Amino acid sequence: MNNSINLVKVLKVLFRAAFLLSIVVGGVVLLMDIFSTDRNIGSFYSNAHHSAGYPMPVIVKVDFPDSIISYKYPGGGGSITYGKGREIDVYMKELSDSLSMLPNVEKDVITNEARFYPEEARALQLGYSSLTTDGYLYFRSQNLFITFLMVLHTYLSLILFAVCFFQLWKIFASLERSFSFHVVIIKRLNWLGALLVLSELVKVAMHMIFRSYWGLARITTLNNGRFVSSGVDLSFNPNLDVNWLLILLGLSVFVLSALLKIGYNLEQENQLTI
Amino acid sequence: MPILVNLDVMLAKRKMKSNELAEQIGITTANLSILKTGKAKAIRFSTLDAICKVLNCQPGDILEFVEDNNDVPE
Incomplete structure (x- = not known):
């Protein structure tokens, strides 16, 4: 009490x-x-x-997007975007596969990464x-x-x-x-x-x-x-x-x-x- | 409330004052007053026992049932 x-x-x-x-x-x-x-x-x-x-x-x-690949070749160019969980177009997939076969293609790859700081040393990459x-x-x-x-x-x-x-x-x-x-x-x-x-x-x-x-x-x-x-x-x-x-x-x-x-x-x- | 408390009638018959009764049965005069004026919700058997002993009476001499027309079910 x-x-x-x-x-x-x-x-x-x-x-x-x-x-x-x-x-x-x-x-x-x-x-x-x-x-x-x-x-x-x-x-x-x-x-x-x-x-x-x-x-x-x-x-x-x-x-x-996880990564963006920009490509340039004589007479043209474009970009392919990859994202986890995103559907990749079949045409784009074929194009991406064929990129490595082409000799005069300039590739520029941009990657987006989601990191949690301050754990920089053990950066976690998201699965999505x-x-x-x-x-x-x-x-x-x-x-x-x-x-x-x-x-x-x-x-x-x-x-x-x-x-x-x-x-x-x-x-x-x-x-x-x-x-x-x-x-x-x-x-x-x-x-x-x-x-x-x-x-x-x-x-x-x-x-x-x-x-x-x-x-x-x-x-x-x-x-x-x-x-x-x-x-x-x-x-x-x-x-x-x-x-x-x-x-x-x-x-x-x-x-x-x-x-x-x-x-x-x-x-x-x-x-x-x- | 259809139960009436006729404590003041019994006190008058026994020529006893409220405070004397309160003292003898061991409750406060304020509580005895609540009982006399009918404001009490309930009475303990021990209190009733003490009152009956001191006033030398039966519980029925103190409590009376009066039919209340408002309480009669239709």
Whole structure:
């Protein structure tokens, strides 16, 4: 029992500090965004600022050929691109095989290698010619509605953190005063659950709007305005980025709150049993 | 609540005060007040036993069932 009360005291202090910190950090970031044209103040660097745009979760996909063989011969030339997992055209295959037979062909081989640093000495070569990862892209939009959604999306996490820390701080403060069931704790837990689920659902709705608005962003290599198949192809697809864990956590908090309500009723009944 | 607590009637019959009864049965006057005003959700057998012993009565002298029309199933 004493250990639990000590833990409650520690958690109360931690959540209070976390709440105050989130308010200070959130406040500074918001004030910088509103009043400053620069995203740096001294060594402090703001991640969300209107000058650079707001972060949007994306799936980044990079396609690159393993090797490109350019060949020149009197009267012509061309290039053959090899990529793991890419279908090689039969004609190109035959052409590639016949290249070594031709006497006056100049060959230039470019190889794309994906290496993981700093393990340079034992460089790992990928078994495929495509990389996919999650990330954030900083966008600025001319559309006011989209800009509003992006600002809201950026600050929603900060607001969520601040409110969750506040609720947890108050729950543990209440438990510190009296380590038993309270209506206040039940109400605060309900708030916490609703916040976790709703904020995540709102985020998913925003991501769906971003997805339908932007579709697919791409960086490709062009030669005189024409697509070059031998170049690196980088594509960014707005990510739905659903955090199922938070949604499940929110729903579990609802169940815990219902359980606490039963406990509260039992305690009340026990107190009114003479 | 269809169960009435007639503790004040028995106390008047025995000419005893609430605080005397509370002291003799070992509960607080606040808890005895909850019992007298009908706010109690339940009564322990041990408390009922102590009250009956001190007031020299039967449980039926203290508790009374009154039919409540609102509680009657249709």
